[in-house]
Amino acid sequence: MRNSELVIDRLPDPEPGPGEILVRTLACGICSADIDTVRDAQAWVDQVEDWGNARALDPALDLVLGHEFCAEIVDYGPGTARRLRTGTRVVSMPAIMRPGMIAPIGLSNQVTGGYGELMVLSEPLAVEVPGGLGSELAAMTEPMASGVHAVAKARLDERDAPLVVGCGPAGLAVIAALQQAGAEPIVAADFSPLRRELAEKLGAHVVVDAALHAPLEVWKQTAGTRPAVIFECTGVHGMFQKLISAAPREARIVAVGICPEDDTYRPITAIAKELNVQFVLGYTPAEFSETLRRIAEGVYDVTPLITGRVGMSGVSSAFVELEKPDLHAKIMLDPSRS
Amino acid sequence: MRNSELVIDRLPDPEPGPGEILVRTLACGICSADIDTVRDAQAWVDQVEDWGNARALDPALDLVLGHEFCAEIVDYGPGTARRLRTGTRVVSMPAIMRPGMIAPIGLSNQVTGGYGELMVLSEPLAVEVPGGLGSELAAMTEPMASGVHAVAKARLDERDAPLVVGCGPAGLAVIAALQQAGAEPIVAADFSPLRRELAEKLGAHVVVDAALHAPLEVWKQTAGTRPAVIFECTGVHGMFQKLISAAPREARIVAVGICPEDDTYRPITAIAKELNVQFVLGYTPAEFSETLRRIAEGVYDVTPLITGRVGMSGVSSAFVELEKPDLHAKIMLDPSRS
Numbered sequence: 252m253r254n255s256e257l258v259i260d261r262l263p264d265p266e267p268g269p270g271e272i273l274v275r276t277l278a279c280g281i282c283s284a285d286i287d288t289v290r291d292a293q294a295w296v297d298q299v300e301d302w303g304n305a306r307a308l309d310p311a312l313d314l315v316l317g318h319e320f321c322a323e324i325v326d327y328g329p330g331t332a333r334r335l336r337t338g339t340r341v342v343s344m345p346a347i348m349r350p351g352m353i354a355p356i357g358l359s360n361q362v363t364g365g366y367g368e369l370m371v372l373s374e375p376l377a378v379e380v381p382g383g384l385g386s387e388l389a390a391m392t393e394p395m396a397s398g399v400h401a402v403a404k405a406r407l408d409e410r411d412a413p414l415v416v417g418c419g420p421a422g423l424a425v426i427a428a429l430q431q432a433g434a435e436p437i438v439a440a441d442f443s444p445l446r447r448e449l450a451e452k453l454g455a456h457v458v459v460d461a462a463l464h465a466p467l468e469v470w471k472q473t474a475g476t477r478p479a480v481i482f483e484c485t486g487v488h489g490m491f492q493k494l495i496s497a498a499p500r501e502a503r504i505v506a507v508g509i510c511p512e513d514d515t516y517r518p519i520t521a522i523a524k525e526l527n528v529q530f531v532l533g534y535t536p537a538e539f540s541e542t543l544r545r546i547a548e549g550v551y552d553v554t555p556l557i558t559g560r561v562g563m564s565g566v567s568s569a570f571v572e573l574e575k576p577d578l579h580a581k582i583m584l585d586p587s588r589s
Numbered sequence: 590m591r592n593s594e595l596v597i598d599r600l601p602d603p604e605p606g607p608g609e610i611l612v613r614t615l616a617c618g619i620c621s622a623d624i625d626t627v628r629d630a631q632a633w634v635d636q637v638e639d640w641g642n643a644r645a646l647d648p649a650l651d652l653v654l655g656h657e658f659c660a661e662i663v664d665y666g667p668g669t670a671r672r673l674r675t676g677t678r679v680v681s682m683p684a685i686m687r688p689g690m691i692a693p694i695g696l697s698n699q700v701t702g703g704y705g706e707l708m709v710l711s712e713p714l715a716v717e718v719p720g721g722l723g724s725e726l727a728a729m730t731e732p733m734a735s736g737v738h739a740v741a742k743a744r745l746d747e748r749d750a751p752l753v754v755g756c757g758p759a760g761l762a763v764i765a766a767l768q769q770a771g772a773e774p775i776v777a778a779d780f781s782p783l784r785r786e787l788a789e790k791l792g793a794h795v796v797v798d799a800a801l802h803a804p805l806e807v808w809k810q811t812a813g814t815r816p817a818v819i820f821e822c823t824g825v826h827g828m829f830q831k832l833i834s835a836a837p838r839e840a841r842i843v844a845v846g847i848c849p850e851d852d853t854y855r856p857i858t859a860i861a862k863e864l865n866v867q868f869v870l871g872y873t874p875a876e877f878s879e880t881l882r883r884i885a886e887g888v889y890d891v892t893p894l895i896t897g898r899v900g901m902s903g904v905s906s907a908f909v910e911l912e913k914p915d916l917h918a919k920i921m922l923d924p925s926r927s
Contacts, residue, residue: 298857404863491856510856518829518848519636521868525742528866530859 252289252314257567262315265363267328267371268349274372277340277386279365279584280319280394283419283486286570287511288316288358298511308359317365317584318345318357321380321389322372331374341377342392344539348373365390366566368586378540381547387560387583388546391553394581396542398424400534401507402432405480411503412474415439415455415482416466416494418446420556420581421507422484423453427551430454436473440466443576445558452555467497484508492516495526503527556580562588590627590652595905600653603701605666605709606687612710615678615724617703617922618657618732621757621824624908625849626654626696636849646697655703655922656683656695659718659727660710669712679715680730682877686711703728704904706924716878719885725898725921726884729891732919734880736762738872739845740770743818749841750812753777753793753820754804754832756784758894758919759845760822761791765889768792774811778804781914783896790893805835822846830854833864841865894918900926 253260267273288295292310308314324339335341345356345364357364362371380389402425407413413434415422418441429437430453439450440459447458459469470479479502481494486508494504495516506528521528534542545551559582561569569582591598605611626633630648646652661678665671673679683694683702695702700709718727740763745751751772753760756779767775768791777788778797785796797807808817817840819832824846832842833854844866859866872880883889897920899907907920 298855486856506856506860509860513853514856515851515853517636518844518852518868522844522847522870524868525870526868528868530856530862530864530866532860532863 252292252316255289255292255310257289257570259563262313262363262367264369265371267326269328269330270374271328271347271371272324272331272374272377273326273328273369274322274341275325275369276317276320276322276365276367276586278321278390279317279586280390281566281569281573281582281584282319282394283573284358284509285316286573288314289570295511312360314358314360315363315367315370316357317367318355319390319393320345320365321386322365322370324377325369327374328371335377335379340380340386340389341372342380342389342543343372343376343378344534344536345393346373346376347371348376366584366586376536378543380543384547387557388553389543390583391546391556391581392539392543394420395424395427395546395551395553396534396539397421397507398426398428399538399542401425401482401505401531402428403538404529404531405482405503405505407432407434407480410477411480412470412477413437413480413482414466414470415450415484416490417441417483417485417487417508418443418450419484419576422446422482423449423556423580425482425484425507426450426455427453431545431550438466438470438473440469441576445577446580449555449580452552465497467499471499479503480505482507486510488512488514495521495524498524498526500524501526503529506530557583559583560585562586564589590630590654593627593630593648595627595908597901600651600701600705602707603709605664607666607668608712609666609685609709610662610669610712610715611664611666611707612660612679613663613707614655614658614660614703614705614924616659616728617655617924618728619904619907619911619920619922620657620732621911622696622847623654624911626652627908633849650698652696652698653701653705653708654695655705656693657728657731658683658703659724660703660708662715663707665712666709673715673717678718678724678727679710680718680727680881681710681714681716682872682874683731684711684714685709686714704922704924714874716881718881722885725895726891727881728921729884729894729919730877730881732758733762733765733884733889733891734872734877735759735845736764736766737876737880739763739820739843739869740766741876742867742869743820743841743843745770745772745818748815749818750808750815751775751818751820752804752808753788753822754828755779755821755823755825755846756781756788757822757914760784760820761787761894761918763820763822763845764788764793765791769883769888776804776808776811778807779914783915784918787893787918790890803835805837809837817841818843820845824848826850826852833859833862836862836864838862839864841867844868895921897921898923900924902927
């Protein structure tokens, strides 16, 4: 990203610093956060001013996007343990740990992301990809890990009945994690037939066409008086208040979707219903590794989520395509292809 | 309240229905919700449209306020158990249970509240006041019970370090309940010296003059890296976002204060910090009875909270006086006095 446009250019090869490895990207998922960043990077920076790493992004400087990647080890920086050999395929949480700072990979100017051919990773965060697992599927670790984390933060108990609002990649990751946690029934809502079909494949028991039915009405018919745990996975402006208004008493809302602008709600409704809201982001290293294990062992079948593939010159059109939720869930970039 | 004005007038004596008792008010606290209702009843009604009982209040009709009361039994309706004799002093959750409805006492047109000389109560909700306890202190059961409930909903564990923002009656009730729950240190913030003094009397270990120091800065100096549980007890517009912005990572916000208008917040900040927000209202019957016990046994010394006393003609001036937080916490009305 240069001057808020996507461009293809040749940059100097990144140099791995102490404790870092140099890797070559094999596959990198395109995330809606990438699209939001290109659309209005300054708004993103303004919004995340309270976020510790915000100052890592200056929209006036070049940014190499990409935080959902699988890559192979090419070289080692000084002071590395070299426990994994060159050629080993790895995934990593998208962060570089350097003295006094943690830079987000793919959303900072300090380090390049997975849209580039080469990048550096912190060696201790690199996790080996099991031999039989395709690189594109391994690159799904990052988005799927967010679902594992969101469900862990929801602290479900047996009676809780979940509703997933929005079945884009974030919602689908939550559904897979709910299914794995044994939640039942899982009710999921989206406008897109493709995304509802994917929701069913990943474990949703009841899918709601949000154009025809109010998700919480269908949830009530299905779950009755059980405690409601509503996963907000759209990040759409105003959705928070819609859910507050529709939620039953004592519902818990887990805010997974990232609404990138200030939002308004009605406190008195949330108070009258004694709602609980858990905001969530990211995952722990353990959750990240556990997600890779689930994908590698076939616990999660993420193959159907990959609905498109592009080379370097196809990223711009992929950004446009991803605005059509009827056609796509995840588009994978192979930066070695032109 | 008649046409949004406080008036003194003679109404027909209320008639206790099936399962109801007729009582005479001995003391009734003046609550900020009463003041908000008189100031703009229609806004209140509009705001609480999602609240089940909202339709019980029509600003065009007479409203007898008062939901923090102690009263004595005068007579019985049909089908009552009459387990308590006439003359027995009682407190009650401010609600009447009737077939198909629950009407809030003091905030609905259907039933009169504690600002009147006589009202009816649901017999099963009436709790006997122990002999030695003054009626004004017993009338503090209702506001203090909200604190017991808020602290119960916060599900504190040993490491949690609370901060109480706002030391009006709601915040003071939370402080008393925190002290009783063994929380330490309890940090509490308010602009008013009187309210800070009351906060200390009720159990706050550190009080913050909010005019001089940022409450969360003082909290951090006191509590270090312990988990933050922030009780928002002001209900002030914009305070929610201020706390989101100042809160440490993974803080829990317990929303006790009632902000009676739509409010704006920044989702991305709450997400980045993975905050949790628990909205709370009211109390259970068990919490209400437990609160009366605490007051009666001197576990809570609520005497210093009563900073003023008025008769019927003094209510209007009490509404004005209560806008001065340097002078008052709770003003008690004795409706038998003119």
